[in-house]
Amino acid sequence: MAVNFPLITPGKLKPVPGITLGHAEAGIKKPDRKDLLVMKLAPTATVAGVFTTNRFCAAPVQLAKAHLDKAKTSGKPISALVVNTGNANAGTGEAGLANAQATCDALGKLLGVDASQILPFSTGVILEPLPVDKVIAGLPNAIAGLADNNWYSAAQAIMTTDTLPKAASRTVTISGKKVTLTGISKGAGMIRPNMATMLGFIACDAKVPQGLLEQMVKEAADASFNCITIDGDTSTNDSFMLIATGAGELEVVEHDSDEYQALTAAVIWLAQELAQLIVRDGEGATKFITLHIEQGRNDDECRKIAYAIGHSPLVKTAFFASDPNLGRILAAIGYAGVDDLDVSKIGLYLDDVWVAKHGGRHPDYQEADGQRVMKQSEITVKVTLGRGDASATVWTCDLSHDYVSINADYRS
Amino acid sequence: MAVNFPLITPGKLKPVPGITLGHAEAGIKKPDRKDLLVMKLAPTATVAGVFTTNRFCAAPVQLAKAHLDKAKTSGKPISALVVNTGNANAGTGEAGLANAQATCDALGKLLGVDASQILPFSTGVILEPLPVDKVIAGLPNAIAGLADNNWYSAAQAIMTTDTLPKAASRTVTISGKKVTLTGISKGAGMIRPNMATMLGFIACDAKVPQGLLEQMVKEAADASFNCITIDGDTSTNDSFMLIATGAGELEVVEHDSDEYQALTAAVIWLAQELAQLIVRDGEGATKFITLHIEQGRNDDECRKIAYAIGHSPLVKTAFFASDPNLGRILAAIGYAGVDDLDVSKIGLYLDDVWVAKHGGRHPDYQEADGQRVMKQSEITVKVTLGRGDASATVWTCDLSHDYVSINADYRS
Numbered sequence: 101m102a103v104n105f106p107l108i109t110p111g112k113l114k115p116v117p118g119i120t121l122g123h124a125e126a127g128i129k130k131p132d133r134k135d136l137l138v139m140k141l142a143p144t145a146t147v148a149g150v151f152t153t154n155r156f157c158a159a160p161v162q163l164a165k166a167h168l169d170k171a172k173t174s175g176k177p178i179s180a181l182v183v184n185t186g187n188a189n190a191g192t193g194e195a196g197l198a199n200a201q202a203t204c205d206a207l208g209k210l211l212g213v214d215a216s217q218i219l220p221f222s223t224g225v226i227l228e229p230l231p232v233d234k235v236i237a238g239l240p241n242a243i244a245g246l247a248d249n250n251w252y253s254a255a256q257a258i259m260t261t262d263t264l265p266k267a268a269s270r271t272v273t274i275s276g277k278k279v280t281l282t283g284i285s286k287g288a289g290m291i292r293p294n295m296a297t298m299l300g301f302i303a304c305d306a307k308v309p310q311g312l313l314e315q316m317v318k319e320a321a322d323a324s325f326n327c328i329t330i331d332g333d334t335s336t337n338d339s340f341m342l343i344a345t346g347a348g349e350l351e352v353v354e355h356d357s358d359e360y361q362a363l364t365a366a367v368i369w370l371a372q373e374l375a376q377l378i379v380r381d382g383e384g385a386t387k388f389i390t391l392h393i394e395q396g397r398n399d400d401e402c403r404k405i406a407y408a409i410g411h412s413p414l415v416k417t418a419f420f421a422s423d424p425n426l427g428r429i430l431a432a433i434g435y436a437g438v439d440d441l442d443v444s445k446i447g448l449y450l451d452d453v454w455v456a457k458h459g460g461r462h463p464d465y466q467e468a469d470g471q472r473v474m475k476q477s478e479i480t481v482k483v484t485l486g487r488g489d490a491s492a493t494v495w496t497c498d499l500s501h502d503y504v505s506i507n508a509d510y511r512s
Numbered sequence: 513m514a515v516n517f518p519l520i521t522p523g524k525l526k527p528v529p530g531i532t533l534g535h536a537e538a539g540i541k542k543p544d545r546k547d548l549l550v551m552k553l554a555p556t557a558t559v560a561g562v563f564t565t566n567r568f569c570a571a572p573v574q575l576a577k578a579h580l581d582k583a584k585t586s587g588k589p590i591s592a593l594v595v596n597t598g599n600a601n602a603g604t605g606e607a608g609l610a611n612a613q614a615t616c617d618a619l620g621k622l623l624g625v626d627a628s629q630i631l632p633f634s635t636g637v638i639l640e641p642l643p644v645d646k647v648i649a650g651l652p653n654a655i656a657g658l659a660d661n662n663w664y665s666a667a668q669a670i671m672t673t674d675t676l677p678k679a680a681s682r683t684v685t686i687s688g689k690k691v692t693l694t695g696i697s698k699g700a701g702m703i704r705p706n707m708a709t710m711l712g713f714i715a716c717d718a719k720v721p722q723g724l725l726e727q728m729v730k731e732a733a734d735a736s737f738n739c740i741t742i743d744g745d746t747s748t749n750d751s752f753m754l755i756a757t758g759a760g761e762l763e764v765v766e767h768d769s770d771e772y773q774a775l776t777a778a779v780i781w782l783a784q785e786l787a788q789l790i791v792r793d794g795e796g797a798t799k800f801i802t803l804h805i806e807q808g809r810n811d812d813e814c815r816k817i818a819y820a821i822g823h824s825p826l827v828k829t830a831f832f833a834s835d836p837n838l839g840r841i842l843a844a845i846g847y848a849g850v851d852d853l854d855v856s857k858i859g860l861y862l863d864d865v866w867v868a869k870h871g872g873r874h875p876d877y878q879e880a881d882g883q884r885v886m887k888q889s890e891i892t893v894k895v896t897l898g899r900g901d902a903s904a905t906v907w908t909c910d911l912s913h914d915y916v917s918i919n920a921d922y923r924s
Contacts (some may be wrong), residue, residue: 154847155853156871191842193856193872226839227873331825333840334847413743413825413911414919421920427638428745430603435746436569441567446606459568459640460605499825501916507826508833 102264102381103388103477103497114269115248116141116280118345122245123257126238128231129186129224134257135483136235137183138207138242144346147171147178147219148313150239150321152338158190159230161198167204170216172310181341182207182242183225183258183299184235185286190336191227199232206236210293219360223260223286223299223337224273227288250421258299261506262286268370276364277349278388279306283365285325285374300325300340300374305348306363312352316364317342324371328495331384331503342367350373379495384502385461387419391494392479395487396422399410401438402492405483416499419479426455429468433483445486451479514676514793515800515889515909520664526681527660528692528715531555531756535669538650540643541598541636544698546669547648549595550619550654551713552555556758558724559590559631562733564750570602571612571642572632573749579616582628584722586643591629593669593753594619594654595711596636597698599714602748605640611644618648622655635672635711635749636700644811651865667696670711673918674698678789680782684776689761691718693778697737697786712737712752712786717760718775724764728776729754736783740907742794744823754779796914798830802892803906807899813850814904817895820848830909831891836882838867845895857898863891 115509119141141147151161171178189196204218208471211218222230227429231315240401255265287298309315320342344352352359380388391409409415412432418425429448431458434439448456453469473479536548548637561580583590587670594615599671601608604838613633620627634642667677681694699710720728733752756764763772792800803821808814824844832838846853860868865881868874885891 154843155855156842156847173834187837190871191839193870196872225837227845227868228839229873268565333826333843334825336839336843336846361643413747413915414745417916417919420916421772423920425637427600427640427748429605429743430568431566431638432565434748438567443567454638458601458605460603460608461641499916501913504826504829504913504916505830505912508835 103385104267105264105377105380108265108267110252110270113251113267113282114271114280115250115344116144116282117248117305117331118347119343120246120248121250121254122200122247123250123253124238124241126234127361128184133255135185136238136240136242137254137257138246139181139254140211140246141179141343142345142347143177144261144307145177146308146310146313146344147341148310148317149341150317150340152335154334154336155335156191157492158188158222159192159196160189160222160338161339162341163200163204164196164219164221164339167178167216167219174216176214176217178213178219181301183221184290185260186257187222187224187228187230188226188229189339192229196467199230201233201468203235207239210239212214213396219341221299221337221339223258226336233253237300251282251284252477257478258284259321260286261383262381264381266374266381267372268365268377270370272362272366274350275358279363279366280346281370283370283374285378287378298335298338300371301343302370303345304367305345305362306350306352307346308344308352308363312355312360313342313344315355316367319364320367321373323368324375325416327458327493328375329410330379330380330408330497376495379497382497383506384500385497386477386500387498389419389496389498390481391496392480393485394483394491395481395489396490396492398490399492403494404438404491405436406431406492406494408432409481410494410496412498420500422472422474424467426450426470429455431482444486447484447486450474473485515797517676517789517792520677520679521665524681525663525679525694526683526692528694528757529660529717530557530759531755532658532660532713533666534654534659534661535662535665536650537644539903540596540598540646546665547597547645548650548654549666550651550658551593551666552623552658553591553755554757554759555589555830556719558720558722558754558756558758560722560724560729561753562729562746563672563752566748568603568748569606569903570600570634570749571608572634573751574600574609575612575616576631576633577749579631579883588626588629591623591625592619593713595633597670597672599634599636599640599642600638600749601634601642604641607641609634611642614644615647617649623650631753633711633749633751635670636777638748658851661695663696668737670696670698672698673795674792676791677795678786680785682778682782683730684774684778686762686771688815689715691775691778692762693761693782695786697790699790701714710747710750712783713820714779714782715755715757716775716779717757718762719758719827720756720764720765720775724757724767725754725770727767728779732779732783732871733774733781735785739905740791740799741789741819741822742791742909763857789908791909794909795918796912798912799910800890801908801910802830803908804892804894805897806894806903807897807903810901811904812900814902816850817845817848818906820844821893822906822908825911830884834886835863836879836886836917838862838882841893842868853897854899859896859898862886881897
């Protein structure tokens with residue numbers, strides 16, 4: 101029951117020169133299900149990422165960070181990424197780290213590279229041992245199928261409670277040179293990324309030096325995956341990786357260049373699309389909500405207010421019910437933690453309907469107008485704070501019976 | 513479907529000398545429903561309170577604070593409290609303040625006291641105009657029924673989505689003198705009090721000077737209403753009032769006295785009972801959960817972790833499903849915002865079952881043991897942080913289909 105989810109077909113996803121993808125059915129949690137993905141990179145590729153801030157950072161996340169660091173000094177580039185679904189390998193202590201290492205060892209051996217040239221990722225249930233033998237046994241099949249036109253099945257291979265695979269593709273021309281970008285993401289619950297979403301991967305075929313790519317991935321995460329929330333739960337495994345294969349025509353050489361700006365804009369466009377797909381397929385979602393906070397003193401207070409609204413179970417159930425019980429939005433603004441907020445300056449709009457003015461009900465507001473907007477499947481909530489020029493946007497969804505059902509049944 | 517809610521009968525609630533209560537059916541939101549309460553105090557009474565920290569603090573809360581301040585300097589004590597349900601008079605701007613003032617004016621006139629000697633309280637829907645004419649028209653009926661044995665109907669008269677009236681009573685002997693304490697509370701959703709619950713009133717017949725009563729009400733709130741959460745939504749109208757009528761035998765004269773300590777302990781006992789009744793009757797609650805965080809560096813970090821667990825929709829739905837998906841608890845601990853938390857020192861217990869040790873699954877943990885505890889209606893989650901002596905306790909409930917139903921239907 102995803103909300104206005106676009107039709108994504110394999111044919112719409114463009115191969116990115118310099119990266120091939122292959123999957124397997126490794127039986128990690130359930131049989132007959134794509135659950136293992138390998139992405140193999142050209143030796144010219146650079147890779148940068150942002151990761152969860154959860155202190156219970158999963159074993160593969162710890163190892164991926166270490167391997168990215170090592171690649172910067174060893175001269176041996178990242179050669180492949182491996183992703184399993186069905187088990188997060190988080191809250192698994194030393195044994196979990198050993199299992200993530202064993203996965204890298206096995207894949208490195210199969211590809212003829214060092215284990216430190218492999219980045220591991222896992223998603224699924226927390227606190228359960230990773231069935232590492234199944235992962236390792238599945239790797240040869242995944243490698244055997246490596247091809248550049250496998251993005252759609254790659255998106256399928258990283259799904260957990262997702263109802264639909266999430267992927268997007270774009271071609272841009274920068275300084276006369278063609279750049280192809282394709283990405284995939286997954287996540288439907290435990291989504292309130294603090295650095296990135298549950299899992300997101302974007303590859304482009306430009307050549308981008310490591311330092312610039314690291315700046316670019318942070319800018320893109322802040323403008324996309326860091327602007328969504330489904331249930332306020334920051335996962336142990338959030339990772340967003342940006343890959344520049346260097347196999348295409350464009351080379352970005354410095355930060356203050358038109359090329360950097362244009363490529364970053366294209367990456368942000370794709371990252372926002374992938375992030376919004378996650379919200380559209382949010383667990384039990386029936387509404388796609390854009391929260392836009394304006395006239396703040398700084399970005400931080402705007403984001404605080406947006407997240408207070410976006411996390412309020414009362415606001416989210418009102419959206420589910422199409423009930424313009426909009427006082428709940430004011431209450432969330434009031435407890436967002438902006439201590440010196442002057443509520444007499446606050447305005448509230450629901451799409452084009454002016455609901456509250458000077459912190460109280462607008463004299464012309466009619467419940468029928470609020471009701472009309474609340475029935476839509478896409479709604480923009482705008483809050484004006486009347487105290488500055490800063491703003492923030494957060495995308496979220498409603499809280500429905502299906503959210504409870506999905507999460508009450510997740511492991512069964 | 514409240515969780516192990518005790519049987520409360522009118523006969524169990526002891527009159528407190530110095531306070532009488534009367535209600536009316538004023539038709540504020542619906543007909544034929546107790547929705548207006550007046551509590552009249554002896555001239556010897558002192559009153560102190562704590563209020564919501566929500567910036568959209570409701571009009572009656574603003575006025576109650578101002579009247580409490582005035583009473584301290586005017587020499588005219590608080591004479592009565594008036595509570596309406598069915599409308600919160602919040603997010604109502606200047607008109608809301610005028611309506612709260614009109615309510616105090618009318619009741620002051622009927623009782624022959626100044627309007628500033630009246631404390632007004634409201635609870636119900638936000639952002640809708642208070643039907644003040646109905647409130648005022650109901651006051652004579654409420655006054656006509658004033659009696660000291662009306663605590664049970666008073667508890668009924670302040671209910672909104674509560675399924676059961678909440679009240680408790682206790683008699684203690686302090687320094688050989690008898691003290692009677694009786695209190696009522698209400699609230700079932702929009703409950704994550706930051707100063708106090710939605711509404712809580714406790715009266716005792718001791719004589720307590722204003723300054724000491726103000727300290728006592730803060731201590732009691734911090735140990736009770738400030739330790740519960742249902743949905744993380746801090747209301748616009750939270751108020752907890754402590755009344756010492758001075759009509760009984762005991763007089764408390766200084767802070768460092770056995771009498772102060774003993775009376776405070778009795779007030780805390782009653783406040784905890786009333787706070788826990790709110791959780792037991794939480795919207796859609798099927799489980800009563802005690803979150804106990806130990807070995808923290810300070811209280812604040814223990815409370816942060818307790819609330820992260822208590823607010824996580826994923827944890828709450830797992831409790832609803834009786835599913836020992838306990839990795840979700842680790843994830844919540846990890847994102848609670850304790851930046852230097854060393855997860856390798858963390859332990860997790862579910863009642864008597866040791867689930868996680870050194871941040872990973874305990875080698876002896878069996879899912880069947882976790883399953884057994886999760887099926888209970890009362891569960892204690894204990895987290896040991898291994899970094900100090902501080903601790904915190906928070907009471908909460910699960911997130912069920914009924915929570916969504918209740919809040920999707922609230923105004924209908």
